[in-house]
Amino acid sequence: MRLVSRVLASVALTALATSALAQTAAQTTAPAPAPVSELIARVDIPYEEFTLPNGLRVLVHTDRKAPVVGVSVWYDVGSKHEPKGKTGFAHLFEHLMFNGSENAPGDYFEPLRTLGATDLNGTTNSDRTNYFETVPTAGLERVLFLESDRMGYLLGAVTQENLDNQRGVVQNEKRQGDNQPYGLFRYKLTEGLFPAGHPYHHSTIGSMADLQAASLEDVKTWFRSYYGPNNAIVALAGDIDVPTAKRLMAKYFGAIPRGPESVAPPAPVPTLPAPVRETMQDRVATTRIYRLWAVPGLRDPETANLDVAARVLGGLSSSRLDNILVRKERLAVGVAAFSQALTQVGFFGVQMDVRPGVDVAQAEARLDAVIADFLRTGPTADEVQRVATTAIAGRLAGLEAVGGGGGKAGTLASGALFADDPLYFKKQLARLAAATPAAVKASANKWLSRPVYALKIEPGKREAYQEATPATAGGAKVAAAAQATTAARAEAAPTPAAAQGPAKIDRGALPAIGEVRDIRFPKVERTRLSNGIELVYARQAAAPTTQASISFDAGIVADPAAKLGIAGFTMAVVDEGTTTLDSIALAEAQERLGARIGSGNDADRSGLSLFVPSPNLAAAVALLGDVVRNPAFGASEIERVRGQRMAQIAAELNDPGAIAARTLPPLLYAEGSSYRKLAAGSGDLSTVKAATRDDLVAFHRAWIRPDKAKIFVVSDRRLAEVQAAFEAALGDWRAQGPAGTKAIESKPLAGGERIVLVDRPDSPQSIIAGGQLTDLDPKAELLPVLTANEVLGSGFLSRINMDLREAKGWSYGARGGYSRFEGAVPYVINAPVQADKTGPALASLREQVAGFLSTQGVTDVEFRRTIDGETRELAGNFETSGKVLSAMEGNDLFGRPDDYYDGIAQKYRALTAAQLDAAARATIDPKGFVWVVVGDASKVRSQLDSLGLPVEVISAAPTGAPVAAQ
Known part of the structure; x- marks a missing residue:
């Protein structure tokens, strides 16, 4: 690839x-080059499968290269299942399922951090919701307990407080995406291609109005309707065998009753009655042009041909669009083509960023001419072959990991869910390899000769942002009027018939974690x-x-x-x-x-x-x-x-x-x-x-x-x-002429704690970035101070993130960490927060930092969780070649021995909470931060003025140099 x-x-x-x-x-x-057939033969995931009596499908792949198991749980529910008025429900519920279950209350990340989970996350798209983590083999029983408990025994832990909090988090995730240049394109894509009422018409993130209208009973009904074991697939890949998997899956998942069957809504591939051209303005530097079509979904035989067409047209480094529009004619600074196959439909897109100074109409016309020429001539045999080779190479890279979003477990589960074939990825690669120029040309003409949705995003003032109402922004209680609206919508378009959840039971304590062997790097x-x-x-x-x-x-x-x-x-x-x-x-x-x-x-x-x-x-x-x-x-x-x-x-x-x-x-x-x-x-x-x-x-x-x-x-x-x-x-390369020299200096700039506000009008979110230069030696042993920061700023469970995200719902994620350069170690906090909470969020950050560095140091619980997590996650951290390569380079840059990680577990265990406190307090000055805030000054200046710190307002000049605002 x-x-x-x-x-x-x-x-x-x-x-x-x-x-x-x-x-x-x-x-x-x-x-x-090795023939494509030889490469395909190397791309394989041998597996066995069984199904529990309650309908839960289990896939098992054994890979003993490391003492870890990738666990991937996929549910047959996505945003396409959401009725009118409930957009964003699937994604919102994905968040709620991380807030604990009846027999494992509290944040889901807490017990997983202790057992050393890596590649831990959950995602939602139009077709499915999935959860995945890679865990030490000795912690597998614990993670299966947790996954089964939220599958079968969740609702007693879903409270109004949790709902309000995660609603705020999701709204800030939406703001964070929307705040980016071109961030509103994702709505145009689906709304432009699929008519109102089509299951793929709305975005997965949903609308602010629907998110704020979600009631507690709405989300509980949603869970009962879709999250039964018969609508799920569990894939286990790694240091696991089938007999063990059968025993553990029956033990933890076997008692969960079946739920209603998930039914895919009708979702035909629409054709626009006539070409559609739209223009929108955004805070962007470059005009971007799109050409978009709805196309068939994943299981359609023509999908492989369309994938080849997209790669030849704008996916390969040597694609037609790159060669003509970027390299030769220099009408564009960037181009791309993509064919995204969802389960029931897909979309084919071509994208061009027009080079500044080029006439946009001329560039558009040339883009259309290149597409038309491709439809007329089709790809060459060499282009098709190069597509197959790069695709197979990319798959080889992805399958090195047993877990994560694209590793072996997830690949098996996705094939089983979407195509009823865990090895469907091999069929896809075989179809790519078997594609012919004539077949690709025929499929491209069949689908891309239909009316196009043409979108242009040009520099200008963005339209007014559709915010959440003050009643619910940031996780406040749901208004009664919104509840009534939701009830009315639900009556008009009810969710599938919901089964009653199982009665609350006591499943006992979390399973113990066995001995986790120290790794050998x-x-x-x-x-x-x-x-x-x-x-x-x-x-x-x-x-x-x-x-x-x-x-x-x-x-x-x-x-x-x-x-x-x-x-x-x-x-x-x-x-x-x-x-x-x-x-x-x-x-x-x-x-x-x-x-x-x-x-x-x-x-x-x-x-x-x-x-x-x-x-x-x-x-x-x-x-x-x-x-x-x-x-x-x-x-x-x-x-x-x-x-x-x-x-x-x-x-x-x-x-x-x-x-x-x-x-x-x-x-x-x-x-x-x-x-x-x-x-x-x-x-x-x-x-x-x-x-x-x-x-x-x-x-x-x-x-x-x-x-x-x-x-x-x-x-x-x-x-x-x-x-x-x-x-x-x-080996025979020789240097010519004198070598460059560099003298690394990193003197701090004095000035005291203050705020610099960079005015960015119409921003629904503010970026808070606080920094200070520490006196740490980058080549010294920094393990104590880095470990202390796991409690303060690094990772999901850090105080900074738990406060702004999980407690207050003002941010999708906040962190603080050391940037370890060869000659300097600054400490930087980064927190995107909703605009109306900018001042309070900055006050909270200062409070968290000051408390941690004075009287509220590392607790016993935080210490044990951190040390256990850091030592147990080592095997997962170095599972892939890319991670090993990065560690080798880091060891070399900072003067550490090549076997540094062989002894790091013992170094962690030798630390004490008092050492962590002392290391942090000797390094970070709570009054030493310079705070940069990037946001709408008209909305946030008064909030910042109330903090008692000097506030300077600047704007960014065209050259990027800060300029004082008038």
Whole structure:
């Protein structure tokens, strides 16, 4: 997202691959990509299935690579089941099911944190609601108790207080999404394609009016109607076998009675009677154009053809839209095409962000012409093949995890629920592989020649936001009038007949957690290429994939002080063509291998990354080597990326979170401090506009060079084969000219506690970002202070989040944490809150921080929960190659030994609550914060004035520099 024969661990063979991929004069050929059939054979999840007498379907996959089990529970209920007047109910109930059940009262996250759950969440869409967590094998019984208790014994714990609170949380989740640029598109998408009354017409998040009108009896009836075991699927994947699963599932789920059967509402694929064109305005920097059609759902045979069509048109890196509109004609700074298959219907979309300065009408016409040409000619055989290869590679990556949203358990459950086939994903991949150009062309013409819904979102003033009424905003009690309205709507469009829930029973105490073994982090080995580049390697054999990164000692701090953004600009162009492969050929070469080469730039490092199915390792590393060593920095690519970077910077100046991130650094760091450069975000607009090819070449020569490089690799292949591939690609690379140097300084800016309000009119939510620079040494052992912050600011159960989200319902989520840079450790709090609670929310944050750092330190319960959770979650934390790779890089950056995580459990157990309190109090000053608030000054200024702190109001200038408001 290959090889005919397996790649040999041979330097000579890899060198031949390098030569061929670089298109040199050598008369050899690179190893051919592995055939699609071989890759599909590697994508498998062997499973067994059984059904309990109450109708609960159970799927079991055994994977002993780690002592963890992925648990995934899927219910056949989504927003398509919601009648008029009850939009958002499925999602609202997803939240309520995290608030405890009759035999496990209290927050659901509490007992799961103690047992060390990872990848823990719940989601809702049009078709289903699911819950998932990955837990240590020793904690499986506890999680099955919890999941079964909320399936069968929930309603006694659903109170008006819980409903009011979670209503406020969901409303703030809605505000948070709506507050983003283009955030209102999700409503236009469904409302524009599906007529009123169609099950897919409304969004999953629902309307403010329906959410505030939900009564306690409404939501209880909703639960009784849909959450019975016969409407659910439980998938268990990992360190589990079928006999154990049968015993535990019967023990915990067997007594739950059946409920009403969920019935899918009629949902035909609609066709618009005529083309529809709409224009809306939003606080955006770039005009965005959409072309949208309703298409068949997941089970329709034509869905695979439409998926291929979308990827060829705008999904591949070398897609038609990318090549024509972005690379060649530069009418757009970004394009995409997507085919989203829901269970009963789907939608096909094309999206274009018009390059600023381009005539929008001209760009629209050209977009339509490219779509029309695709419908006329169809895809080529090579394009279809590249789609299949990248799709299979992407699936290989996703199936490394046993749990989470897209791992093995969830994949089995989704296939069973949507298609009555747990291995339906294999059929989907097989259909992609079997697609022909003629079949794809026929399906595309059949569905995309119908009337189109055309939407244009252009810069301008957004229409007035539809807020919740004051009676219920933030979790207040439901008004009597709203209750009456709900009753009337329910009478007009009742939910399915509801069964009576089981009588309250005492199921006993939560099951004990068995012994959780301390993990052994994968063995890390170090070697060097012949030119001295160090290669840091770990073997993970669970998936036939390789992930690698080449990290360079550069980053944002390496930007010249007068040219902020050069590092990011350089890294954005470096993988856009080599001296022998232009950007299109380079993209196509990756797609044929199922490889992904990416570039990045953060505070302290610049780098390139690689993912590839391991059968294609040698060829992909050769390609990566060409990118690193021989970037073309072609004039056309520089100009294209320049336009994209400038559009990205303009977008940041309209995004509330990015505005806060740009505003805070100059308030924390003194003039001359290295990390003050972070205020430029993706770059200074004038720098990016004026940058020359010589600037990029100079940065590459000074910083992207072998003496500043370190290679990190996690692979199922042995070190010898990995080293041979990188030796062939990079072993003879030599640095040219003097190396860049950077002096990292991070002096704090004095000024005292104060508030800087960035005025962003018409914001339904405010972003509160508070920061201070600590005196911590980034390379010291920070375990005590980081562990203390688990109680204050990190994670769901932190005091900051539990106060603003779970107690008050003013935020969808709030956190505080340490940003650990190579030369500085700032502490930053981030809290998006509803606009009318901005002042009280900031007051609550200050109160929580001050209390924790004075008289209200870590409690015994918090201490035990944190230590148990941190030690027990280690196996889940390092289950996948990507997580291991990230840990290896972090250990190296901060000077920790490669086996650091082997002994971390013992370090946790040696801590005391008093140590945590002392560490936090020695680090954070409750009066040392600078608070940045991004919101509507006309609504929040008076709230902030009441806090007794100095308040400065600024606005963001077009360049991003703060300007004092008049």
